[in-house]
Amino acid sequence: MSKTDAHIDDTPLVARLKQRDKSALEELIHIHGAKMYGVALQFMRNESDAREVMQDALVSIWNKIGSFEGKSAFTSWIYRVTANAGLMALRKKKRRENDISLDAVGSDDDDAPLPALQLSDKRPLPDKVAMTGELGEQVRAAISQLPEPYRVAVLLRDVEELPMSEVMQETGLSEAALKSRLHRARLALREALLPYLKGHDIQKS
Amino acid sequence: MSMKKIMGHLKCLLRPGGCSKTKKLLFEFVEGELTPETHRKLEKHIGSCPPCLDYVNSYRRTIMITHHHGLPETPMPPALKDKLREFIEQNPDLK
Numbered sequence: 001m002s003k004t005d006a007h008i009d010d011t012p013l014v015a016r017l018k019q020r021d022k023s024a025l026e027e028l029i030h031i032h033g034a035k036m037y038g039v040a041l042q043f044m045r046n047e048s049d050a051r052e053v054m055q056d057a058l059v060s061i062w063n064k065i066g067s068f069e070g071k072s073a074f075t076s077w078i079y080r081v082t083a084n085a086g087l088m089a090l091r092k093k094k095r096r097e098n099d100i101s102l103d104a105v106g107s108d109d110d111d112a113p114l115p116a117l118q119l120s121d122k123r124p125l126p127d128k129v130a131m132t133g134e135l136g137e138q139v140r141a142a143i144s145q146l147p148e149p150y151r152v153a154v155l156l157r158d159v160e161e162l163p164m165s166e167v168m169q170e171t172g173l174s175e176a177a178l179k180s181r182l183h184r185a186r187l188a189l190r191e192a193l194l195p196y197l198k199g200h201d202i203q204k205s
Numbered sequence: 206m207s208m209k210k211i212m213g214h215l216k217c218l219l220r221p222g223g224c225s226k227t228k229k230l231l232f233e234f235v236e237g238e239l240t241p242e243t244h245r246k247l248e249k250h251i252g253s254c255p256p257c258l259d260y261v262n263s264y265r266r267t268i269m270i271t272h273h274h275g276l277p278e279t280p281m282p283p284a285l286k287d288k289l290r291e292f293i294e295q296n297p298d299l300k
Contacts, residue, residue, distance in 0.1 A: 020300075022293060022294075022299060025293045025299065026290055026293055029281075029286060029289050029290070029293075033281050033286065033289070034279075034280050034281050035276065037277075037279075037281040037285070038276035038277045038278070038279070039276060041277055041279075042275065042276055042277065047282065047285065051285055051288060051289070054285075054289060055289065055292050055296075058289070058292070058293065058299070059296070059298045059299060062298070062299050063298075135270065135274060136273075136274035136278065139270050139271060139274035139275060140274060140275065140276070140277055143271065143275055154271060154275075155275065158268050158271045158272055158275065159271060159272055159275035159276060161272060164236075179232055182232070183231070183232040186232075186264060186267055186268060186271075187264075189267050189271060190263055190264055190267040193267060193270065194263065196270070197263045197266050197267065197270075198263075
């Protein structure tokens with residue numbers, strides 16, 4: 001994921017986890033905890049819930065390490081496990097609060113009209129000088145203002161870069177519903193971040 | 206430049222958010238899901254329509270900066286580290 005992660009050789013850590021060495025979990029926290037916390041925080045938006053997600057993720061990592069074959073980077077795998085724990089925690093929370101269903105924010109039907117998503121906070125136009133430093137903060141703030149189903153789609157697909165098929169599997173959404181949700185979320189983010197997109201060199205990805 | 210092309214540009218400029226066809230196909234275009242023929246046609250149009258080019262580029266850049274800046278860079282609070290250590294030591298699921 002990050003440049004720092006690319007230089008870390010996790011092979012010994014994975015081996016120790018597979019040998020059921022519990023102290024390896026502490027090392028995992030030491031090395032990758034900050035990024036895991038970032039993932040958990042973006043899902044849950046508060047420290048206390050993020051802690052629960054990290055605990056669930058640790059249990060999942062411990063239980064599933066045997067199935068990690070090293071086909072993807074270990075870092076990607078643990079962040080994916082953390083994202084999955086976040087998704088599960090959001091579902092559990094929703095059930096507990098007897099809240100609106102995941103689809104209540106808007107219809108994802110192909111034929112249904114798609115009203116533009118509005119983020120709650122209308123940000124002032126940024127000072128050009130402060131743009132670069134603020135960009136990350138503004139991006140994260142815009143993501144966190146997305147209604148939950150849209151935030152989840154963006155976090156799994158655009159932040160974590162999971163394949164569409166995997167996001168469909170994780171969220172239980174049909175392909176059409178996921179595409180619609182993701183597209184609307186991206187448009188809302190684009191709208192919110194437009195002042196930051198202008199005046200920058202835009203490269204094709 | 207032909208009259209048809211000039212008219213095309215003028216039409217595009219009247220739609221500052223990009224043309225409706227581009228908007229409709231934007232997701233599939235960016236995800237590379239269009240047929241090669243449709244992709245090529247749309248790419249050609251975008252190349253000659255500044256509002257569409259801006260629109261597509263800003264959409265792509267949104268995805269790019271979302272990926273690069275989507276996760277907080279704040280360090281984990283030390284108290285949380287301690288709590289997780291405690292959790293690792295005491296949780297019966299971690300045997």
